[in-house]
Amino acid sequence: MTVKNAFYAQSGGVTAVINASACGVIETARQHPDKIGNVLAGKNGIIGALTEELIDTSQESDAAIAGLRSTPSGAFGSCRYKLKSLEANRREYERLIEVFKAHDIGYFFYNGGGDSADTCFKISQLSESLGYPLQAIHVPKTVDNDLPITDTCPGFGSVAKYIAVSALEASFDVRSMAKTSTKIFVLEVMGRHAGWIAAAGGLLEDHDIPVVVLFPEIEFEQEKFLANVKAKVEQYGFCTIVVSEGCHWPDGKFLAEQGTRDAFGHAQLGGAAPVVANMIKEALGYKFHWAVADYLQRAARHLASKTDVEQAYASGKAAVEYALAGHNSIMPTIVRTANSPYAWEIGKADLKDVANVEKFMPRDFISEDGYGITAACKEYLYPLIEGEDYPAYERGMPKYVTLKNILVPKRVATEFEVK
Amino acid sequence: MTVKNAFYAQSGGVTAVINASACGVIETARQHPDKIGNVLAGKNGIIGALTEELIDTSQESDAAIAGLRSTPSGAFGSCRYKLKSLEANRREYERLIEVFKAHDIGYFFYNGGGDSADTCFKISQLSESLGYPLQAIHVPKTVDNDLPITDTCPGFGSVAKYIAVSALEASFDVRSMAKTSTKIFVLEVMGRHAGWIAAAGGLLEDHDIPVVVLFPEIEFEQEKFLANVKAKVEQYGFCTIVVSEGCHWPDGKFLAEQGTRDAFGHAQLGGAAPVVANMIKEALGYKFHWAVADYLQRAARHLASKTDVEQAYASGKAAVEYALAGHNSIMPTIVRTANSPYAWEIGKADLKDVANVEKFMPRDFISEDGYGITAACKEYLYPLIEGEDYPAYERGMPKYVTLKNILVPKRVATEFEVK
Numbered sequence: 038m039t040v041k042n043a044f045y046a047q048s049g050g051v052t053a054v055i056n057a058s059a060c061g062v063i064e065t066a067r068q069h070p071d072k073i074g075n076v077l078a079g080k081n082g083i084i085g086a087l088t089e090e091l092i093d094t095s096q097e098s099d100a101a102i103a104g105l106r107s108t109p110s111g112a113f114g115s116c117r118y119k120l121k122s123l124e125a126n127r128r129e130y131e132r133l134i135e136v137f138k139a140h141d142i143g144y145f146f147y148n149g150g151g152d153s154a155d156t157c158f159k160i161s162q163l164s165e166s167l168g169y170p171l172q173a174i175h176v177p178k179t180v181d182n183d184l185p186i187t188d189t190c191p192g193f194g195s196v197a198k199y200i201a202v203s204a205l206e207a208s209f210d211v212r213s214m215a216k217t218s219t220k221i222f223v224l225e226v227m228g229r230h231a232g233w234i235a236a237a238g239g240l241l242e243d244h245d246i247p248v249v250v251l252f253p254e255i256e257f258e259q260e261k262f263l264a265n266v267k268a269k270v271e272q273y274g275f276c277t278i279v280v281s282e283g284c285h286w287p288d289g290k291f292l293a294e295q296g297t298r299d300a301f302g303h304a305q306l307g308g309a310a311p312v313v314a315n316m317i318k319e320a321l322g323y324k325f326h327w328a329v330a331d332y333l334q335r336a337a338r339h340l341a342s343k344t345d346v347e348q349a350y351a352s353g354k355a356a357v358e359y360a361l362a363g364h365n366s367i368m369p370t371i372v373r374t375a376n377s378p379y380a381w382e383i384g385k386a387d388l389k390d391v392a393n394v395e396k397f398m399p400r401d402f403i404s405e406d407g408y409g410i411t412a413a414c415k416e417y418l419y420p421l422i423e424g425e426d427y428p429a430y431e432r433g434m435p436k437y438v439t440l441k442n443i444l445v446p447k448r449v450a451t452e453f454e455v456k
Numbered sequence: 457m458t459v460k461n462a463f464y465a466q467s468g469g470v471t472a473v474i475n476a477s478a479c480g481v482i483e484t485a486r487q488h489p490d491k492i493g494n495v496l497a498g499k500n501g502i503i504g505a506l507t508e509e510l511i512d513t514s515q516e517s518d519a520a521i522a523g524l525r526s527t528p529s530g531a532f533g534s535c536r537y538k539l540k541s542l543e544a545n546r547r548e549y550e551r552l553i554e555v556f557k558a559h560d561i562g563y564f565f566y567n568g569g570g571d572s573a574d575t576c577f578k579i580s581q582l583s584e585s586l587g588y589p590l591q592a593i594h595v596p597k598t599v600d601n602d603l604p605i606t607d608t609c610p611g612f613g614s615v616a617k618y619i620a621v622s623a624l625e626a627s628f629d630v631r632s633m634a635k636t637s638t639k640i641f642v643l644e645v646m647g648r649h650a651g652w653i654a655a656a657g658g659l660l661e662d663h664d665i666p667v668v669v670l671f672p673e674i675e676f677e678q679e680k681f682l683a684n685v686k687a688k689v690e691q692y693g694f695c696t697i698v699v700s701e702g703c704h705w706p707d708g709k710f711l712a713e714q715g716t717r718d719a720f721g722h723a724q725l726g727g728a729a730p731v732v733a734n735m736i737k738e739a740l741g742y743k744f745h746w747a748v749a750d751y752l753q754r755a756a757r758h759l760a761s762k763t764d765v766e767q768a769y770a771s772g773k774a775a776v777e778y779a780l781a782g783h784n785s786i787m788p789t790i791v792r793t794a795n796s797p798y799a800w801e802i803g804k805a806d807l808k809d810v811a812n813v814e815k816f817m818p819r820d821f822i823s824e825d826g827y828g829i830t831a832a833c834k835e836y837l838y839p840l841i842e843g844e845d846y847p848a849y850e851r852g853m854p855k856y857v858t859l860k861n862i863l864v865p866k867r868v869a870t871e872f873e874v875k
Contacts, residue, residue, distance in 0.1 A: 051632045053625075081635035110628035116636040198852055206472075206755035209529035209856060213470045216500035217535040222751060245858065308730065310748075329729075331747035332641060336625035339759055342852065422852035433617055433761065433841035437628060439664065 040072060041143025043357075044086060045094075046079030047178075048118075048149030048156070051111035052192030053199075053338040054349035055178045056438075058148050059112060060105040061353025062176065063094055067102075072361055077140060077445060081114035083147070083156065084455050087129065089136050093445045104438035106350060107428040109338035112440050118455070120156045123166065132453050133160065134169045139448040144172050144360045148353070150179030150190070151395060154368060158388035161366035174356040175368040175388055178349070180335045182233035185394040186386040187370035189421050191352050192335070194345030197237035198422035199337040200226050200279070203330065204238050208246040208277040211326065215275035221266070221317050221325040222277045225293070225310035227334060228253060229283040232398045234334070238279025239410030240418060247273040248409070251313070253283030254398050255407040257292060263320050265408055270323060278317075280309045339435055343424025348381070355383040379420035459491060460562025462776075463505060464513075465498035466597075467537075467568030467575070470530035471611030472618075472757040473768035474597045475857075477567050478531060479524040480772025481595065482513055486521075491780055496559055496864060500533035502566070502575065503874050506548065508555050512864045523857030525769060526847040528757035531859050537874070539575045542585065551872050552579065553588045558867040563591050563779045567772070569598030569609070570814060573787060577807035580785035593775040594787040594807055597768070599754045601652035604813040605805040606789035608840050610771050611754070613764030616656035617841035618756040619645050619698070622749065623657050627665040627696040630745065634694035640685070640736050640744040641696045644712070644729035646753060647672060648702040651817045653753070656837060657698025658829030666692040667828070670732070672702030673817050674826040676711060682739050684827055689742060697736075699728045758854055762843025767800070774802040798839035 045062050047055055059078075066073040078092040079085030085092070092113050094102070105112055123130055137145070147157040154175045161173035177184050182193035204224050211222040228234040232252030241248040247269035251257065269276040285291045293309035310327040318325055348371050355369035368391050372384040402414035410418075428435040464481050466474055478497075485492040497511040498504030504511070511532050513521070524531055542549055556564070566576040573594045580592035596603050601612035623643050630641040647653040651671030660667040666688035670676065688695040704710045712728035729746040736742055767790050774788035787810050791803040821833035829837075847854040 047632070051629055084636060108628070109625050111632035114635055115632045117633075118636060201852070202758050202854060203752045203756070205853065205856070206528050206757060207751040209527070210470055210751045210755040213466070213530035213534045214536075216533055217503060217537060224752075240853065244853070244856075311727065326750050327748070328750035328752050329746070329748045330752065331745050332626040332629045333622045333643075333747050333749065333752075336629040337622070338625060339621050419851050424852065425846070425849055427844070427846070430844055432838050433620070433843065434624065434659070434663070435621060437624070437663075 040074045042074045042141050043076045043144035043146060044079065044137065044142045045076050045146040046082045046086065046148065047111035047113055047115040048082050048147060048153035049115060050180065050335060051115050052178055052180050052335050053109040053195040053341050054191055054346050055148055056105040056108045056110065056112050057346050057349035058176050058178060058191060058353035060102055061350040062146050062357055063102050065354045065357040069361060073144065074141070077142065078113040080442065080444065082116035082118060083120070084116045084118055086133055086136055087453050087455050089447045089449050091140060091445050092442050096443045097440050101438055101440060106346065107338060108437040109336045112438065113442065119152050120159060123159060130163055130167065134163060134167050135449055137171060138169060140445070143170065146174050146176055146356050148176040148178050150181065151184060151393065154184065154388060155392040158366060158392040161388055172360045172365040174360050174364065175391065176352050176356045177368055177370070180234065181228055181231050183231040183395045183397070185391055185396045188373040188381065189348070189371050191345060191349035193233060194342035194348070194421035195337065196227070196234050196334050197418060198342040199334050199340050200234055200330070201237040201240045201422060202340060204277060204279055205241055205244055205246065207328065208241060211275050211277065218324055219326050220270055220275045220323040221314060223310045223314045223325060223327040224277070224279050225329045226279060226281055228281040230395060230397065232281050235279050235281040236398060236402065236410050236414055237418060240415060241277060242409060243415070246277055247275065248277045248279060250409055251278065251280040251284040252398060252403060252407070253281050253285065255403065256287045257284055259316065263317065265406070266317055267321055278313060280313050282309055284309055338428055341426050342422045343426040344421055346426045351383055359385060376416055376420070379423065459493045461493045461560050462495045462563035462565060463498065463556065463561045464495050464565040465501045465505065465567065466530040466532055466534040467501050467566060467572035468534060469599065469754060470534050471597055471599050471754050472528040472614040472760045473610055473765050474567055475524040475527045475529065475531050476765050476768035477595050477597060477610060477772035479521055480769040481565050481776055482521050484773045484776040488780060492563065493560070496561065497532040499861065499863065501535035501537060502539070503535045503537055505552055505555055506872050506874050508866045508868050510559060510864050511861050515862045516859050520857055520859060525765065526757060527856040528755045531857065532861065538571050539578060542578060549582055549586065553582060553586050554868055556590060557588060559864070562589065565593050565595055565775050567595040567597050569600065570603060570812065573603065573807060574811040577785060577811040580807060591779045591784040593779050593783065594810065595771050595775045596787055596789070599653065600647055600650050602650040602814045602816070604810055604815045607792040607800065608767070608790050610764060610768035612652060613761035613767070613840035614756065615646070615653050615753050616837060617761040618753050618759050619653055619749070620656040620659045620841060621759060623696060623698055624660055624663055624665065626747065627660060630694050630696065637743055638745050639689055639694045639742040640733060642729045642733045642744060642746040643696070643698050644748045645698060645700055647700040649814060649816065651700050654698050654700040655817060655821065655829050655833055659834060659837060660696060661828060662834070665696055666694065667696045667698060669828055670697065670699040670703040671817060671822060671826070672700045672704065674822065675706045676703055678735065682736065684825070685736055686740055697732055699732050701728055703728055757847055760845050761841045762845040763840055765845045770802055778804060795835055795839070798842065
């Protein structure tokens with residue numbers, strides 16, 4: 038086996054643990070110098086490959102790479118850039134191959150969600166259609182937990198833990214104030230189409246908190262919702278509402294829609310919480326508070342789930358090991374082998390089965406009335422938020438790593454403009 | 457010294473560590489059974505004294521009381537209820553004395569902020585004007601950090617830590633995405649009049665994050681602000697903005713004003729972040745994300761500052777010890793005796809000097825341009841966020857305590873209606 042370099046890139050929205058996957062990839066690659074030369078990371082994701090801005094990770098110390106395990110965000114930069122089909126933009130793929138050839142890259146590790154799995158799948162087909170040998174492995178990452186086949190996606194467990202803990206703490210707060218002041222607390226969480234993150238709010242039921250969860254999978258019905266909130270306030274004196282940013286009216290319009298769209302054409306959301314809070318105030322007169330967690334939830338490495346960190350690292354490690362074992366066009370998966378006590382192992386899925394498939398909450402994970410989660414969902418969720426994995430602190434602040442991110446010299450004569 | 461019962465109540469917005477002060481009060485009182493009989497806690501704050509709903513803390517186990525140290529919110533319930541002056545509503549004060557007499561209460565511990573210090577001061581005057589011996593001690597608590605004399609207020613250090621860490625994490629996130637996507641992250645934080653919480657965002661400068669802080673102490677100037685943001689994005693590629701809910705235009709109107717007011721007549725705020733984000737989008741075209749932390753910030757016991765927890769406990773403990781030493785009409789204070797290494801001790805302030813005095817950020821803590829903090833401010837802040845004090849976890853969730861909160865039988869024949 039000849040020595041080849043590897044390319045690694047982070048894609049889409051970053052998470053609290055995507056760098057733990059990067060750590061798994063790079064540390065494992067460093068253990069196989071006989072097969073993998075250098076790991077070149079795409080500066081700002083796949084765009085870095087197109088523009089030949091390749092970060093030389095060999096210039097980062099072992100300590101810095103180890104530090105990635107407990108550093109949130111994407112250490113090499115990420116992007117929301119979806120490659121078109123080979124037919125629609127052949128030039129992009131040819132450019133990638135040109136850059137990979139010039140830097141002797143034989144392994145392509147792409148760390149992202151559903152759109153990235155699709156890109157990775159397309160690239161995995163290149164070696165055939167463009168005649169360049171390349172093993173493309175997708176490393177799963179998404180807070181939305183919407184990738185198929187894998188039991189969970191690295192990134193999700195930590196967000197779920199953050200939302201469950203934060204909503205519990207805020208619920209204790211509103212419970213303290215409810216007699217004479219705030220009776221309603223609304224927390225808006227991420228999740229455009231899949232309600233996995235919102236589902237974490239359903240765990241509050243086990244802590245005697247009256248909670249209403251609004252899922253994107255369930256069409257919003259105003260009268261039914263208000264009646265549910267009213268009943269809870271009358272029984273408990275207060276109510277917490279966890280609303281997914283993807284919660285929508287029967288006509289499909291988001292409660293939160295701001296009217297702007299991102300590069301993938303997805304509506305950019307934010308603002309369901311004040312909509313819901315004001316709706317309750319108007320109909321029922323209850324004083325409210327609301328919060329929009331936004332980036333705080335997916336960046337909250339300070340409260341990461343230990344299970345999630347371990348699975349993120351293991352996914353990166355497995356990607357390299359699968360590549361070295363000769364695999365192509367696959368994604369390492371998390372396979373749950375037991376629930377109690379929880380046990381898991383790494384498996385693999387063919388990218389053709391992963392690309393463009395979105396995993397929603399199964400209906401039997403959502404309670405009959407549509408506002409909570411079932412015992413089956415709780416059994417699914419608890420292991421994923423289990424364990425704490427705190428970063429080190431210095432002067433009261435977490436010691437997060439910022440890499441040097443030094444680029445390797447360019448070898449391709451032509452420039453490439455990313456549009 | 458005869459044995460007397462003590463009354464304890466939580467007032468105003470609760471915090472991540474007000475229960476640590478309650479723990480300090482109750483544990484210390486339990487160490488002096490020869491002087492303090494039972495600690496009766498006001499159900500939902502001072503209202504519980506007026507309505508004679510007194511929680512019998514002797515029915516809570518030592519373990520439950522110890523658990524308060526790491527439980528956020530107000531375990532006995534709190535309220536935003538300000539007693540009027542003795543002249544304006546003498547009946548309220550007479551009712552309090554009536555209830556205190558009936559339950560043999562000789563100590564009044566009131567745990568709150570500026571409004572509560574005023575109430576406590578008024579009650580401390582009662583023993584003279586109404587002829588009932590009562591020692592009233594105020595236990596400081598406020599996330600706003602706006603009480604005078606004390607170096608800091610228990611509750612503040614934990615919020616400051618939460619905001620600094622959360623803003624750092626979200627800034628790492630936006631830095632990862634900035635090349636092709638989000639360039640602006642706006643975090644709205646609490647602080648109606650004083651910018652102490654927002655100031656914590658200024659610490660990000662020490663982590664190479666371009667940050668603009670918007671204080672309530674500095675009138676908002678749109679053009680100057682936009683120019684500052686633009687310069688930062690051009691230099692760094694992204695910018696984080698930490699905006700206080702109390703940030704206002706030169707005419708005094710809050711950026712965030714929703715039009716509703718709380719029981720103290722304060723405007724209820726929320727929504728400065730989307731205002732600022734959209735203003736930037738419109739003027740400069742940058743893609744943004746925004747978050748409103750709201751209750752999450754003041755309830756975040758999972759990320760409490762160890763310094764803050766210790767000071768909250770020590771304040772509660774000192775209140776009891778001062779009372780036993782014969783003091784009346786005072787508040788324990790935190791006295792900073794050294795900066796490096798940080799050292800502090802408990803002191804005391806006369807309530808007449810505390811009531812109705814609000815401590816704002818000194819101008820020399822805010823940078824010259826009004827958008828950051830000075831070295832003096834950093835030297836002040838760092839010790840307050842120092843150290844972590846994690847709660848215990850079970851099944852991935854913090855083990856927070858919910859008390860039994862059993863009321864003692866009523867002894868006063870008449871009812872009292874709180875309006």
